[in-house]
Amino acid sequence: MFRIAKKDELPKWKGFLVRVASILFGIVLACVVIAILGYDPFATFSALLGGAFGSKSALINTITIAIPLAITAVGLAVAFRMKFWNIGGEGQIIMGCVCATFVSHNMPASTPGIILIILMGIAGFFGGAVWALIPGIFRVYSRTNETLFTLMMNYIALCFVQYLHYVLWRDPAAFGFPKIKPIQTQAHLPVWGGIHIGWIIAIALAAAVFFIIRKTKLGFEIRVVGESAPTANYAGMNVKKVMLTGVIISGGIVGLAGMVKLCGNVFTLSPSITGNAGFTAIIIAWLSNLSAPVIMIVSVLIAALEQGSQVIQIKLQVPSAVASIIQGLILMSTLGAEFFMRYRIIKVKKNPADASGDAAVPPDLCACSTADPASAETAAAEKKGDA
Amino acid sequence: MDLNFIISTFIASAIAYSVSLLLGTLGELLTERAGHLNLGVEGMMLMGASCGYVTAVRTQSLALTILAAILGSGCGALLYAILTVSLRANQNVTGLALTTFGAGLANTLGSTAANTNTPDTITAFFSWHPFELRNVTNPVLNFINTAFLSHDIFVYLSVLLAVLLMIFMFKTKEGLALRMVGENPAAADAAGLRVTRIKYMYIVIGGMLCGLGGLYIPLVLQRTWHADITAGKGWIVVALVIFVRWHPIKAIGGAFIFGALSIIGLTIQQFPQLSSMVFFNQYIMVMYPYILTIIVLIITYSRKKAWRGPSAIGSAYFREER
Numbered sequence: 001m002f003r004i005a006k007k008d009e010l011p012k013w014k015g016f017l018v019r020v021a022s023i024l025f026g027i028v029l030a031c032v033v034i035a036i037l038g039y040d041p042f043a044t045f046s047a048l049l050g051g052a053f054g055s056k057s058a059l060i061n062t063i064t065i066a067i068p069l070a071i072t073a074v075g076l077a078v079a080f081r082m083k084f085w086n087i088g089g090e091g092q093i094i095m096g097c098v099c100a101t102f103v104s105h106n107m108p109a110s111t112p113g114i115i116l117i118i119l120m121g122i123a124g125f126f127g128g129a130v131w132a133l134i135p136g137i138f139r140v141y142s143r144t145n146e147t148l149f150t151l152m153m154n155y156i157a158l159c160f161v162q163y164l165h166y167v168l169w170r171d172p173a174a175f176g177f178p179k180i181k182p183i184q185t186q187a188h189l190p191v192w193g194g195i196h197i198g199w200i201i202a203i204a205l206a207a208a209v210f211f212i213i214r215k216t217k218l219g220f221e222i223r224v225v226g227e228s229a230p231t232a233n234y235a236g237m238n239v240k241k242v243m244l245t246g247v248i249i250s251g252g253i254v255g256l257a258g259m260v261k262l263c264g265n266v267f268t269l270s271p272s273i274t275g276n277a278g279f280t281a282i283i284i285a286w287l288s289n290l291s292a293p294v295i296m297i298v299s300v301l302i303a304a305l306e307q308g309s310q311v312i313q314i315k316l317q318v319p320s321a322v323a324s325i326i327q328g329l330i331l332m333s334t335l336g337a338e339f340f341m342r343y344r345i346i347k348v349k350k351n352p353a354d355a356s357g358d359a360a361v362p363p364d365l366c367a368c369s370t371a372d373p374a375s376a377e378t379a380a381a382e383k384k385g386d387a
Numbered sequence: 388m389d390l391n392f393i394i395s396t397f398i399a400s401a402i403a404y405s406v407s408l409l410l411g412t413l414g415e416l417l418t419e420r421a422g423h424l425n426l427g428v429e430g431m432m433l434m435g436a437s438c439g440y441v442t443a444v445r446t447q448s449l450a451l452t453i454l455a456a457i458l459g460s461g462c463g464a465l466l467y468a469i470l471t472v473s474l475r476a477n478q479n480v481t482g483l484a485l486t487t488f489g490a491g492l493a494n495t496l497g498s499t500a501a502n503t504n505t506p507d508t509i510t511a512f513f514s515w516h517p518f519e520l521r522n523v524t525n526p527v528l529n530f531i532n533t534a535f536l537s538h539d540i541f542v543y544l545s546v547l548l549a550v551l552l553m554i555f556m557f558k559t560k561e562g563l564a565l566r567m568v569g570e571n572p573a574a575a576d577a578a579g580l581r582v583t584r585i586k587y588m589y590i591v592i593g594g595m596l597c598g599l600g601g602l603y604i605p606l607v608l609q610r611t612w613h614a615d616i617t618a619g620k621g622w623i624v625v626a627l628v629i630f631v632r633w634h635p636i637k638a639i640g641g642a643f644i645f646g647a648l649s650i651i652g653l654t655i656q657q658f659p660q661l662s663s664m665v666f667f668n669q670y671i672m673v674m675y676p677y678i679l680t681i682i683v684l685i686i687t688y689s690r691k692k693a694w695r696g697p698s699a700i701g702s703a704y705f706r707e708e709r
Contacts, residue, residue, distance in 0.1 A: 144687075151625065283480075321490065335480060
């Protein structure tokens with residue numbers, strides 16, 4: 001029989017190793033699924049990597065995809081630290097873009113680019129922050145479930161931007177084609193070496209969030225509220241205020257991600273502007289263990305999957321949706337691996353004295369906990385093989 | 388145009404549209420009653436839809452199609468159950484992972500059946516309307532006939548399923564066990580219920596129902612396959628379960644309201660004086676179900692005594708941590 005008990009916290013390097021091993025295990029699983037679906041997993045992966053990093057233009061594309069993902073993930077991670085499950089990234093990105101577009105459409109064409117960009121940035125932050133603050137207020141004052149609330153806000157934002165796209169802001173100059181007028185050209189972010197400067201914004205935001213979380217009073221409070229709200233309350237912190245501040249920062253940064261995407265490479269607000277970034281960023285934030293610097297790296301890798309998937313579609317006729325299979329499996333495998341970082345499984349000898357207690361352990365619980373360490377070990381072995 | 392005709396055909400198409408929502412809602416409702424919020428509905432619906440549809444195109448057999456849909460979505464739900472029940476992973480993130488994975492799998496698998504149509508044998512089965520009246524002249528009967536009686540057997544079975552589920556949940560011992568696990572797993576465990584087994588069972592059954600709901604979309608409604616064919620219905624389902632407050636009978640009405648509001652924009656375009664008003668614009672009207680859900684959510688949580696859904700939802704049960 002087996003018993004499960006809490007483990008002491010793993011040393012950092014060990015936790016990191018388990019994480020890397022689980023990602024590799026996820027990739028192995030993905031290879032198996034790809035093979036079952038009838039495609040060559042090795043050719044797929046090498047084409048994927050080649051498509052994402054193989055040439056200068058591929059690399060530029062990958063980084064361009066990564067920028068809004070990274071900013072969104074940095075923003076969401078702030079909320080996740082407080083155990084505020086902000087899954088409303090999609091809606092916050094959209095509202096950030098809507099507000100930024102509104103500013104661009106209503107400023108005179110003579111506005112200098114830098115001023116317009118700053119104003120649009122403020123508007124983007126404002127749009128995302130408001131969209132996150134509404135569920136935040138209800139969460140704080142009447143404990144309304146924020147997971148479901150933020151999810152609904154996504155759809156309201158999407159419906160709203162469809163309304164803008166097809167009706168209210170429809171550009172009459174587009175010959176009946178439903179399209180919103182592009183933003184003013186001086187608001188386009190400057191391009192250096194083929195990449196717009198959004199990557200500098202992303203790194204600056206990640207550094208700022210890293211600093212706030214680690215070095216400031218607010219960051220400390222955010223972490224404590226996330227660990228245990230009653231403790232924070234007991235320590236004399238104003239939990240409501242901390243949470244609302246955190247939510248505003250989180251939503252605002254996500255809104256800013258939308259503005260960066262808008263001014264960086266899309267230039268036109270449309271219902272498909274998020275490209276699922278709000279959901280993908282949750283995956284990124286989780287894979288990075290909510291750490292802002294790690295988010296920078298992971299978002300480039302996830303962006304590489306998305307960019308590479310376009311190439312495998314063209315080169316190998318492998319559907320680009322394979323990238324989602326890989327993403328999903330990697331995430332599931334890291335989610336499962338966390339169990340082995342937090343708990344240990346103890347082998348218990350059958351003892352007649354406590355047999356009655358053990359017999360009541362549901363059999364499938366045992367079955368799973370016995371089956372999966374083996375797979376984690378194979379993943380670890382895989383890792384060694386690679387090294 | 389005859390107003391009676393417009394309204395009755397609108398009701399009929401709203402019912403047809405809401406079948407997949409109803410089946411998905413019943414599935415997610417079972418899952419949530421067992422204490423697990425599965426945000427992977429969209430993924431499971433897509434897995435059921437793609438596995439089923441591809442099987443339909445290849446074998447032309449309805450039985451195998453349904454079996455494949457159930458197995459495909461059941462596997463997705465099983466993955467979710469292993470991660471959240473046994474490995475205690477975060478339910479929100481696991482659900483999202485399932486949606487990502489399911490969508491990827493469905494779009495990859497489905498691309499092998501691109502540019503095909505539902506086989507005639509299966510279409511023929513679904514064009515059989517068991518309760519449809521013939522040669523009706525009475526306008527009232529005619530209205531009822533078009534709106535409510537001209538549907539395939541799947542529609543009536545899904546309504547019947549909702550009724551059976553209500554009886555199961557509130558009148559049987561097993562139903563009580565299910566609700567107890569969702570409300571207080573520690574107490575259920577102490578009472579001798581096999582919490583893990585019950586959770587696994589209903590998460591998987593719930594996933595299978597979602598898969599059946601997904602299957603209806605390519606097989607009957609659209610009769611073809613294209614990428615992301617469920618078009619966000621899985622997310623509507625998550626909203627619906629809250630909207631109907633975890634009750635199977637209310638799910639029938641809830642699914643109909645959401646279905647009707649999703650397609651009413653097209654009908655309203657036949658009345659230009661209405662559709663030119665902002666609040667009746669088709670893009671604004673699709674927003675209403677979500678606003679309604681938020682209002683229900685707020686009311687549910689602001690009333691002190693109101694039941695807020697299964698209370699153990701979202702947290703993993705760990706018997707050693709009692």
